[in-house]
Amino acid sequence: MHFVERGSGTPVLAVHGWTPDHRLMLGCLEPLFERLPGYRRLYPDLPAMGNSPAPPEIASSDDLLAELDRFVGERIGDEPFLLIGESYGGYLARALARIHRDRVRGLALICPIGTKVEQAERTVPPHETLRTEPDLEADPDFLANADPEFLEMAVVRTPETWRRHRDEVQPGLDAADAEAMARIRRRWVLSCDPEDGPPFERPALILTGRQDSTVGYADQFALLPHYPRATYAVLDVAGHNLQLEQSALFEALVAEWLERAGEP
Template identity: 30%
Template structure:
């Protein structure tokens, strides 16, 4: 038996753009691709475990580990960067036979979702950007600490304190689990290779040109925690200024963990946004009414 066979983080495996990719696939209906953040020891399951099941009641939820994270392949000498991650995400959609999907991106994953929508607009229906990068900002001490993580239980505890507004959520057990995740074979090596100091350049590398963001045609929901110490709230306001078809939702008393600190509310918000009718196009799950079956009334 594989030592990780009972690990909920390990799900299905498929080759996406040449990368053996670990991914979760649950529910049915319109496909939604969940793209995780870039914390140490992160995986799709760790990031989205509280969202996947509620959202899967309304949609087909696909949550991959991006290259260099979680249980996806870490090829020797792999050039980590936006080009490679976009190729992997599109490759996953191709491998699963999905022509178009909604994208939900967290932090780093938000920047990736933006880049994918810019480069492959025909593959995207709607966007949700949560605590997102993707626009220029000055590196925060919080993000510098996340990307500069050196494995220890104390360091992980300190990081979790940065992530959460409500420190009671940061238990010793959670810190131990995330620390142990960060020291699995290969995890820290690939993580340290992605965002070495000086780290402002990686903030800039994850940003998309503002002119391109202004041309994104998709309905977009921007979500942010007011007390986020990793990615500044100003990012959400800037994205709201740039994106043409945009809604903004800010959670008070919330840090960088919207999907955990306000899990039930976030699941409903995202589910409702993705399910609502778009006046510019029919929803893929709702047939357009024909004259023969229209009902009349007041």
């Protein structure tokens, strides 16, 4: 898999969601990690997304998980590591934490898929746009120029959230291999539930958006019994792009999780 690596120290594997690529995770995490030395950040592109190809034999979420596990073996080896997953990447990260329960020192989930994998089965609120703050002097036409997908998903519509969506999310959406993703999508549910087995007892973080109309926040609450050391947060004025719309809270909560995960 194609990946970008930054820094040195404790390995941190950051897994993006369905359709975007590593730039989503790079954009939301690097501003924080640049202030916190001692972490080696690995940002892969999942197969069929970004610059990672998906040959025909990759045809399910199980196959993506296997590729991610192979990446861990090749790039991290036997070291303990931290694991961060966003949306569908959070689903895979939970499964990877089950496989490497004794090595994952902490698990952070950003707007993850909850207990219901398929969209039609999820408990989600209706979409709302709660904040629109056009800076007329800086960019009077940003709403007119913004991508329709951004406008349909955004809870906070501002020049800054649009800029970050354009730079961090949209490139991955444009690069995705639609044919390969459709093939994988037909076998999207993992054959083994990520929460099968004993609880994950290391520090965890589950971040959800109160207005997230893609994965919601209620199905994630049901995960808590499996993660007894989890902080669970529902952020108001935040949708599925929570990291863009509540960036200060996002960084504060991730920083606190890193501190907990570093404890013996």
